[in-house]
Amino acid sequence: MALSHPLSHHVSAPSSGRSVRTLADTAFSGGDRTLVAVVGLVALVALGFGYVLMKEVLSADEGTPKMKEIAEAVQEGAQAYLARQFRTLSVVVAVVFVLLFFLPADDTGQRIARSAFFIVGAVFSATIGYLGMWLATRANLRVAAAANNEGRERAMRIAFRTGGTVGMATVGLGLLGASIVVFVFTDHAPKVLEGFGFGAATLAMFMRVGGGIFTKAADVGADLVGKVEAGIPEDDPRNAATIADNVGDNVGDCAGMAADLFESYAVTLVASLILGSVAFGTKGLLFPLIVPAIGVLTAIIGVYITRAKPGENGLAAINRSFYISAAISVVLCGIAAFVYLPGKFTDLKGLASSSDGGVGAALFGLDSGIGKGNPALIAFVAVVIGIVLAAVILWLTGIYTGTEHKAVQDVGRTSLTGAATVILSGISVGFESAVYTALVIAAAVFGAFLLGGASTFVALFAVALAGCGLLTTVGVIVAMDTFGPVSDNAQGIAEMSGDVHGEGAQILTELDAVGNTTKAITKGIAIATAVLAATALFGSYTDAISKALVDAATKAGGTLADPGQFVTNSLKVGIVSPNTLVGVIIGAAVVFMFSGLAVNAVSRAAGAVVYEVRNQFRTHPGIMDGTERPEYGRVVDICTRDSLRELVTPGLLAVMAPIAVGFGLGLGPLAGYLGGAIATGTLMAVFLANSGGAWDNAKKLVEDGNHGGKGSPAHEATIIGDTVGDPFKDTAGPAINPLIKVMNLVSVLIAPAVVQLSVGKDANGAVRVTIALVAVAVVVAAVIIAKRRASSLNDDPAAAPTSAAIGS
Template structure:
């Protein structure tokens, strides 16, 4: 049974290697493009080197604690989870930084070539995070012959995701805010202007935050869903035989193969359709392949149509979430138009309007997810298999979605490189149009990740209740209510910490950009070059320092409260944390993206650039930046990391 997922992982890695070979063989025709691309690559390398160094220092301590508290198997799988996530993110980001300059250069040959170049770079990330996870879990299962040690792998992947997303998010948004506040508002210079000392840090941030950070986030989702799926599936071995244990692995394999077809379809049709429509066509085809293939799999494994319907519902949840985000945060929706219009009256009304619409967005998405879970459970006759099937159904598009997501930072960087190298106007405009599509894809990915992550978190605490044999909670007593409220308070604390960290780091970047404009003679006139590396260095140091406390808050509560108060404290804690995170996360994601798109909507009318309306929208965008790229993603990771930490401690408390 493990042959299918093993072959799938190997084929996926082979396809990714084909893309890598093509990207690395390319030589840019413009020395200027090569120079800027190399500077971005060096900045990204510097950040990752320091991040790896920080994690390498903490990893032996983590290993020692896990060995002492639990067993060496969980300790080893946890470390492997961290390292596998970091490796897939590192390779993907290295390729993405190479694809940036390649995309900028190929834009001379037409938008179709630039489009496929960015898709190729994105596909490397999408295929590696899924295939590395699949292969690692298969190998670990073959070694330990048990599902329980795999919980450590999910925990390690979650820990790496928190460091990657929080650190990367703080880096990219502090640089982005610093570049915008000084450049656009104070100095009235365009975005990605080479005179701005923070512009390279901003472009580097797109890679470490949107590429490596988001990759580690979806690696976590993909991995933890397989692990929890196998744990729950093990309860049905008596009914369906040992093959049911590998059902989650084969389901995920189908998703990877379908995504490969969808990716190559983009290449075949790249000259026939505009980019956004092309991504939608690819998504439709990938979805239909998944529907057909999973029907056959369910027929062979379980022969229960309700389980297949649960998978379909899972896929539809994430597609539905993307439509909700498109309405509340897309440029074509009413909320973004209202935010842009309110900017005429100043930044205060811009921010109030954005927050008001942002608070509405979680209501629709959470209702959709809860109804989907309830329907799946009812139609299957109250079977837990339907819940894990729905959960993995939300993952089946991950490789394709991550490809589209990484397309965003690659085209953003390519447009920035074109602007910085004074490329012809038509090339800058074509890359800007791809960047606009990339922004839409990034927004859809955030919605996808949040919807999928919410279902994953629900499955994690369903797994917890199955492991501890607790069927109900008595919320009529203060004991359970206390931990329910503590759990609900933790996401607020995490949000506060990461937003404050971004603000602190942005202050340092703003001060440095101002200093360089003040002290470097001829900089504002364009006769001198800024010190780009200084801003990269400041953002890197701050990001790595500030990611430690949110990490500790995410993993320590289950261990401390579990040891002191026992298993009964952990269920309410988990429910409260997941509930609040599932509501706050979409609020941060959608309101932040809406602020960003309101600014872009105004900038599309060139006569409005530099006006008070535009400057008010830039202020709103800087408020929204840590919302959508730091707080929202951090909460998604937090609720799953807290869940995996809880599952890790359960065997100890049961003893």
């Protein structure tokens, strides 16, 4: 029985004595299970080491009673926000849990497991985010106290080991979740891992967007009223938005970024395990677990050896530890590749070893000689490409965002001619850095892809392994990222308490500047992982289509003689098809819309903060002379309410847009959609992150005494640039990373359903169109509501600034 499809000539009667086989032979031996158990044990070691680091951080001196009081206010605000956010997101998780059950899978048990591990991935992501927030809000005052009483090395050690704790939890939980799935479900693990990765990515995206809106609404509002209008310092306790600003650093940078990097870790593992099981069979399913297990060991070394030498810049010490741990990873991964993997493809049990003219040969084009390659060498070089990519991005991002480099110094110099030139120069830095970073990432992807030769899936597996190589450094990367907000909060607590002076204050200023650069670096590395994971997920997408076609043929009473050629021909036709170009354009447009929604959300919420702080200055004149205490809780509440309200629309856009394209336009346009989103998202994310980082550190340069110093017109110009950059670098830019991966995972999950409704006896065009229209309607309604939504406070003319109200 033929399938009802334009290319139905690919379907024929069942071949004699041969059934349609699965895409990989992944039968587990006792030794394989032992290996997975060892990987799980390494994950537990990571969690144990993280606990040791946490105990060390918490044992440090907490400083003065005033510092404790401020830190407790930040802790309460951060915990209250995350509690409300998790209650909101629990509804989303419950809905998706049910919907996942109805998507195609091999059997009911697989559906249940996929949905269950969606919950696990979401819970792990939330756990990482909460831990990052919880520990950071307790480490900040300890860093401030150490800077004041014990010196720079001790303060830096506490800040970095706070990040190290979160880094160990990230790699530990990511590796533990993946190893449990592989150990329990063996050859069915890839399908279950789709749920695990999707859960991690979905929650991370919402946490990144919500936390980013919160932190930058408070930051922008505090800067505009406090520093620009009232002329008071950044963390002056008279500013009602200061507590909210410090809370935001923790819920945005610590909780949001920790969850983001965890989902990068999880999704890259998912793509690697799916493609590895297809390309290399059992060994391909297990090797991607070995590589990040090595990363756990090197991360422990990297965190442990990080300490600044006397007179050494803190960033140099952090970079040195990163490079040392990366070099160790190269050596250990090389040993693992050549010991565990065979030297020729014929010794593998995946489709890369097929040469019988069946599904594997058709799908991979193995007639062109890929079997003569060396799997061990391919895997090793791919991992090295990923590690080198992380190192190059670290160096390249530092050039464009570090205070010691020309780019930031030029932005700082433009402050002499006003805010407009500061903004223009920062935009220029972002555009230029995006080009070079994108080219570096593209070179890494293409280099890894070339390793596969004629085999598309081996090539995509190599790309995924490059992502795994990059992930060997993720423990140190998370430590670098958390170091930034902890240092920023430490400086804020020191300034608000007034208990840190002289050398201690200078140490915290230096650590804050280093933290700005490390945050920018980790954002660059995070977008690189997103691109590698998304590219690898293209292979998972094709794999899902191929399996669905075989299933459709079987249900129709026939067999798809050549599914690989079917997919190849469809993609070749799709590349030159106008509807695929439409998919590319829509994918690019979604990135722009998502970014616009995020920035606009910050603008609205920051406006509410500005009105509230102005109102407090006007109605409580004693605030400025220190006789009245600002109502910090009102600003925290505004940021909490607005951020949770604003995160819904971007989230719906990320999930519904690929559903609309896939069911409405088809599989080829959906592939184009993903390509457009990945390309545009890469450039946009780097542009936003590096522009914001350059503006932030240009402000630090001026505050250090350059170009007139604090209170000068140049300082005011850089403050305006920094407020523009805040939602760029900490809201829209970082949120693009999980956006790309969420859209790819949604596409992988819905691809079988699209095939099912498009070909075979279950084809139903009316249902496809209905699903697409519903998805479009949801997106349109959400965007319209977001555009019409007023700020939480009305535009009250009485809230306009007056000199009497702000004491200037």
